[in-house]
Each structure stands twice: as C-alpha cells, then as structure tokens.
Amino acid sequence: MTGVKEAQTTKRSDYAVGVIFLIVSALAFSSTGVFSKGVEATAWEVIFWRAVFASLSTTAFVASRSALRSEFLEMGRAGLVVGVIGAAGTAALIPAFKLTDIANVALIYAAAPFIAALLAWRVIGEKVSKRTALGAAAALAGVLIIVAGSIGSVHLLGDGLALIMTTVMASIMVLYRANPHTPSSGPSVLQSLFLIPLALLFGHPLQTAPIEIAILAAFGVFHAIASVTLAEGAKRVPAGQTALLGALETPLAPILAFLILAEIPAFATIFGGAIVLIAVLASLKPTESG
Template sequence: MPAGLVQRRAAGVFLVVVSAAVFSSAGIFTRSVTAAAWAVLFWRGLAAAGLTLAYLAVRGQLAAEVRAFDRRALLIAVLGAAGSAAFIPAFKLSSVANVALIYAAAPFAAAGLAWLTLHERPRRRVVLAGLAALGGVAVIVSGPSGQGSLAGDGLALFMTLMMAAVMTAYRKWPGVPAALPNAAASLLLLPVAAACTPVAEVPAAEMPLLILFGLVFAVASVTLCEGARRLPAAETALLSALETPLAPLLAFLILAERPGLETLAGGAVIFTAVLWAQIPPARGRREAPTSCPSRFP
C-alpha cells in the first residue's frame, strides 16, 4: 500500500477513535442535567453550532465551506439532525449502556448501506470483527443492564441508522465539508426544540454544562466526519463501536450506574474485535474479499 494511503488510513483511524471516545461522554452530560430532552438539544445545538462557526471563521475556512455547501451537504445535515433528535431522548428514556450497545450495530447498518449504494465490499477481517462485536452486544443484552425502555431503545436504533447513513454519505462524497453540515444539523433542530419545550426554563446552574456538551459534540462530530471520508463505511462504524464499552464505564465512574458482568464481558469482546480489525494482512498476502463486487475506489 502506498505510503500516502497508509498515512490517510492512519489519520482516519485516529480521528474516528477520538470521536468515539468523546461521544462516549454524551450519556453523562444528558443524565447529569434535569432539563428536558428538547431543551438539551436546543442549548447543546446552539453551543455546538456557534463554536463550530467560530472555529471556521478563526481558521479562515468559513467562506470556503459556505461555497461548498450544496445539496449533498444539506442531506448530510438533515440526516445528522434526525439522528441528534433521537439521540438525547434515547438517553433520557433508556440506560447509557443500552443506548451505547445498540449503537454497536452501526457497522452492520453502514456495511449494508455501503453495499447497496456504493457497491463497496468491506475487508473480510472487518466482517468477522463486526460479527464478533455483534456477539459482544448479545452478551451485554443478555444481562440485567441490557433491559431498557422500548421507546428509548427504538430511538437509539433510529439514531444508529442515521449515523450509519452519514458515514456512508461521507464515504460516497468525501469532498463534502465536515464542519458546516454538522453546524447546520444543530441549527435545523433549534426551532423544533423551541416549539416542543420552553427552552428558557433551563436552570442557570446547568447552562455551563450544556455549553460544554455543545463543544464536546462539535469536536466529536467533526472528527467523525473527517475520519469517515478516509475509511470504508463499515470500518468507520466498527471503530465508532469503541463508544459501546466506554460509555457504560463512564456511567459507572461518574453516575454510579453499575454495569453488570455481562456488560463488562461484552465490552471486552467489542474492544478486542475493533483492535483486531485494524491489524493489516501479512506482507504479500491479501485477505479474501467478501462476495460483493466493489466499484468504489
């Protein structure tokens, strides 16, 4: 593999891992405030959009991203907004562990979307690692901590499908800017959130936490999109599954939400699967491709 492609892939892996680690704190922020889900969406989105636009302006990239914002970027923004609209309520209605483990299904959703829309075949190692990660999810679900609200779990699944669609879209259109569509996704939700709940009634003491949540969300979203354009969709989603064991761990350390033995065991399986998927094939040996022919470069 040429050195440039190796560096591009390494950068993609690093960015997606950073995104997963940062995203794993979302449940902590959501469960640490008493504000309603739509109020959290409003203030987090306002902070995330403002910080992202300020970052682009300081870097001198705002005008370029505005010029590059087209129908593809708008579609990504709408998908991101739909996922965000389900993300926060899912944490309010279900456990942190449940939402995180359902998100671990993203590799399969992304692989299916990439196969249908891009005719992209994931490496066999990625497929096997994804199946192992699914086994880890099954282990987590089998325990008491895997039981949650049907509505919350359904929202988590919808969020997972939307994020898989965003990953696939960036793989199809790597030239679409990463930052501005994420800011637009947050802005699209502001009038909806304001119509659904009295956003001004958030306790003043919780505002700094919501603004910090917006900063964290902006960083995680941009690093995910930047990483997704450098990696196959299935691999991006598989790396993002690192959030699955990290989120329950943070919930235990900060919220005293104790994970069961099944959650710990399943998280260990997912970690191992993700790390194993990153091992390159031996020199001179190519991994056998999956049965789906690829027309994507």
C-alpha cells in the same frame, strides 16, 4: 515503481489519520449518555443548548481557519443531506437516552457496522472484508453480553429512537465515504440550526437552570468535536470499519458513567466491553483501507 510505493504509503498514512479521528470521535460521543442523564432538563432542552453551543464552537473553529466560505457556502447537496438527516438523528438520540438504558442504546448502535456496510455496498459498491465482517459480529456479541442483564428493562419507544439514530449515523458515514470532499464542519452546524427552532417550539430551554446550561455547554463542545472528527475519519476509512470503530463507545460509556455518575458497571459490562475493544482493534488493517 517508486511512485506506486509513495502512493501506497500516502494511502496508509491517510487511513491511519482517519482511524485516529474516529477514535477521538468515539471518545467524545461516549459522553452523550452521561451528559443526557446527568441533568434534569428535558430532551428538547438538552437538544437546544447542545445545538447552540455546538454550532458556536464549530463556527469559531472554522473562522479560526478562515474556511467559512468553503465549509458553509460550498457544502453542496451532500452537505445539506448530512445536515438534515443528522438533525433527525440528534432529535432521536437524546430522547432515546432519556427513555431507555444507556446499555440498550449501545446494543442497538452496535448494528451500525452492518447497516453502514450494507448501505456502502448498495450505494457505492464498497466491498466488506472478512476481517471487518468478523470484527462487527464479535463487537455485536460483546454488546449483547453487556446488555444481557438489562433485557427486562427495555423500553420500546426509546429503543425505536435508538434504531433511527443508528441508521442515520450509518447513512452519514456512507455519505462522507461517497463524497469525501464534503465539508465536515458546515453540515454539523446545519444540524444544530435545524434543531434550535424545533427545541424552542416543543420545549422550554430558556427556563433551564444556569448550572445545567453550563454542563450542556460542555456537551455542545464535545458534540462539535465528535461530529467533525467523525466526518473527517469517515472520508478516510471504509464505511464498515468507520461504524465498527464507533463501537468503541460501548465500553467507554459505562466507564464514564462510573467515573462521573458513580455507576458501578456490572461484570457483564466489563467482560463484554473487553470483547468489543479486542474486536475493534483486531479489525484494523492498513492494507484493507481501500
């Protein structure tokens, strides 16, 4: 009986750690729109410099832990798949922010809990609790409120790229849930390495202004933190809840835009963001962590 209680305590503790990782990931990812729109560099130039600095900072972190072999040489097939589709997601995400409103990207990303839950159910047979399903629906309602005032400015190509990014992120969450022993840092670096030559081919990153390179260096570090914490969190939290926690980016992104770019959020953004936050917090319950 004692052993069972210890196992339950460990499971809940592991779940709590996963939630913390995912909140940190959402905080870091919420800066993507600000970084992307805060520079004049083209999408491919942003992708190049973010990839360079993200891969360097992640590799330095792995080296400091003496884990280069386990992270890079033993990532396995799942790690390679994460690297490939993650690169596709990044290649879609940055242009999406350049081609459509940040709020529109957030709206589309709010579908991630539904996509992740469906994929997890079909691929690994993971059930979705009523709490998570209701939380996902409430979060989507909150995001709908946020973007209600910008429906007329939707750009089809940017929204389409955002949908690709959302599907990719949901797939990565399920992959890590299905393969929890897959390294988190190695596949993140692999994503960047795939994108660097493509960015050199399609863009002109070496002509980027030095001040913008410095800004994009910070972007790369934030991306490295976001990717690693997302992977670590996704190993510990059900896929539907992992994606639902990602919805925290929705209210956080306008706040950062206000603080950094002096963009004043509309009342709908504040009201809808509050609904998203409440939905995410209400959906979390350790007893449903399995």
